Each structure stands twice: as structure tokens, then as C-alpha cells.
Amino acid sequence: MSDLARVVERARSALEVPYPAKAMILEELASDVEGLYGHYRRLGHDEVSAMREVESRLGVTDHAAEELAELHRPLYARLVRRYAAGREVAVEVGLLLVTVVFLLGAGVAAMTRLRLLDGSLLPWVVLVAASGAWVVAAARSFRIVVRGETRLDRMRRGLAAVPVLSLVACTAAVLSAAIDLYGALPPADVAPGRALALLMPWLRHSADLLSAALATALGTGIVWFLLKTRIAAAERGERRLSRARRGRS
Amino acid sequence: MNNDAFDAQAFPRRIYEMLVLGSLAGGPKHGYQIALDVEERSGGWFVLQYGTLYPILHRLEAAGMIEGEWSGGDGERRRKVYGLTAEGRVELSQGSEWVQRVLRRLSHVLEARDERSGTSG
Numbered sequence: 001m002s003d004l005a006r007v008v009e010r011a012r013s014a015l016e017v018p019y020p021a022k023a024m025i026l027e028e029l030a031s032d033v034e035g036l037y038g039h040y041r042r043l044g045h046d047e048v049s050a051m052r053e054v055e056s057r058l059g060v061t062d063h064a065a066e067e068l069a070e071l072h073r074p075l076y077a078r079l080v081r082r083y084a085a086g087r088e089v090a091v092e093v094g095l096l097l098v099t100v101v102f103l104l105g106a107g108v109a110a111m112t113r114l115r116l117l118d119g120s121l122l123p124w125v126v127l128v129a130a131s132g133a134w135v136v137a138a139a140r141s142f143r144i145v146v147r148g149e150t151r152l153d154r155m156r157r158g159l160a161a162v163p164v165l166s167l168v169a170c171t172a173a174v175l176s177a178a179i180d181l182y183g184a185l186p187p188a189d190v191a192p193g194r195a196l197a198l199l200m201p202w203l204r205h206s207a208d209l210l211s212a213a214l215a216t217a218l219g220t221g222i223v224w225f226l227l228k229t230r231i232a233a234a235e236r237g238e239r240r241l242s243r244a245r246r247g248r249s
Numbered sequence: 250m251n252n253d254a255f256d257a258q259a260f261p262r263r264i265y266e267m268l269v270l271g272s273l274a275g276g277p278k279h280g281y282q283i284a285l286d287v288e289e290r291s292g293g294w295f296v297l298q299y300g301t302l303y304p305i306l307h308r309l310e311a312a313g314m315i316e317g318e319w320s321g322g323d324g325e326r327r328r329k330v331y332g333l334t335a336e337g338r339v340e341l342s343q344g345s346e347w348v349q350r351v352l353r354r355l356s357h358v359l360e361a362r363d364e365r366s367g368t369s370g
Contacts, residue, residue, distance in 0.1 A: 031328040032281040057298055064300035071307050
């Protein structure tokens, strides 16, 4: 790693600024580090001396890192730091628990009202997987957008669970509909005149369950897409940084 | 209490903001060029380190007084160029007046002290 790149890497570890702003700041710093280094070289400084000048001017101090972090911190993070400093984890765990209880409770209430939790296993699988998808989507949105994530690897963590859980919910809903249909068919065969009346409960039950699973897949899919777009913006910034660095090494 | 009273804590920050705005009044620049310009035009009196320069640039940009634009790309390093906005020009003009006012009040206080010490001596 070149000395110039080391200045940027030191800044990366010092800056507690959420992505994608962090990638922008690092890119700006990297271009200024190169520009200033070129300036001192043109003035006749040798490599070591030019580098020393650059580091003395553009080295990131703790004070600068804190000021930049404060400027780019989302509103939630600023409020928590002001009113609940040192209790950030407790506040987050509290919010997560409230979200889990609310989403699971809302799911159970809605599915009970629609008479979807009829004792068989698969509707419960739909409920747990769909609630899980919403909880993960809400938790990741909170960490990435509301609180702000300062490390790229932590931004990506856990996001894949959203489409997986949605897929589980949809698959369980389809399986439940198929199993219920096979359960409803023999009585309908025996009494063809009452077939429609016998199949109606299955139709309503399956439509409700499938709708719930598809609504979850659609809703969490939109959240997942928006979060992926944000992560992609941060990754683009990092790629630009490393591509330009490789071009100069 | 006078609402327009001098705020000693905000003074250094405001001075640095004026320096950045003053430098950008001469045309758009990269961050490091602003630092070099300020140092050169002040005869080495004002030295902008990363710690002062970048938070000021980002604060002024958030306040809409300066505008940062990325240039370059396609494999080469993108560079951010800052330029003064209309709001920034107003702030610079008001800031220049404020600096003059601070200097006038300061010299007034110092002159009054000189007169008193001259009388007592």
C-alpha cells in the first residue's frame, strides 16, 4: 500500500460517518491527498518530504473525525447522542423488541380474524416467516437508514434473509393451499352438486393466505430493493476509490 | 442583553468560514486548493488543516452557501470542486461587514484603554 493510500485508510478507520457519505468523504480526501502531493512535488519536494507535508495538512485528527461524524449523522443518531448518550444499545434493543411484538401481534391478530390459524402447521410457518421478513426488513432499514451504518460489511449483513423469509412464506402459503385443496376434493367428488359450497372455504382460506404471503413478499421486496440501492451506492464509491488507487500504484 | 453581542466561541469558526468563502469568490476550487489559496493570500498566516477545512466545507455545503460538484470519472479519480452560491455571496458580504465591525469595536476598546492609561500616567 502506498503512503497516499495509507492516509486514506487511516481516515477510513477514524471516520465514524455513515455510508454512503463516508465513501464520498474518502473519495474527496483521496483526490485532495493526490492533488496536494502533486503540488508539493511540483514545488521541488522529494517524495518523503511531499508526503510528510500532505500528512501534516490532511491527516485526519480525532477532532476532525468527530466534527464530520456529527455533520453527517442522521437525526435519530444525533437525538440519541444528545438525550441517551451511553444507552444507545438499550434504546436499539428496546425499539427492536417493540417492533417484533408489534409485527408478530399484528400478524397473529390479522390471521386469527381471517381464520387462517386453523391448527395446521403451514399457516403458522407463513406467519413466522412473514413476520420474520418484516422484522429483518425493519431492523436493517433502521440500522442502514435511520441510525446510519459506518462499515460496509455491516451494511450487507443479514439483508439476504429478507427475500429468503419472503420466499419461505410464499412457498408455505402455496403448499398450504395445495394440501387443503387435496383435502377438500374427495368430499366434492362424493357430492358434485355441493362442490362449489365445499370448495368455497378452501378458496377463501387459500386466497387470504396467499395474499398475506404475496403482500409480505412485495412490501419487504421494495424495502430490500431500496436498501440494496443504498448499499450499491456505497459500494460504487468504494470501487471508485480502489480503482483509482490501483491505477496509481 | 444585546442579541447582536459578540460570540467569542463562534468567532474562530466564522473567521474560517469567511476565509473559505473569500477563497471561493475567486473561482471554483478543490478542497486542497482552497487551503493553499488561503495560506498564500494570507502570507502563511492562516493554515487550514484537514480538521478545520473539511468540516467547514461540508457545513457550508449543507447550508447551501457553497456547492460541491464531482468532475472526472470513467476509471480516473473523481474530484470534488466547490463553488460559491448566491447565498454564499450574500454571507460573504455580510461576513466582511461583520469582521469590520468586530475590528472597529476591538480597536475602540483598545484605544479607550490607551487613553485611560495615558490620562492616569
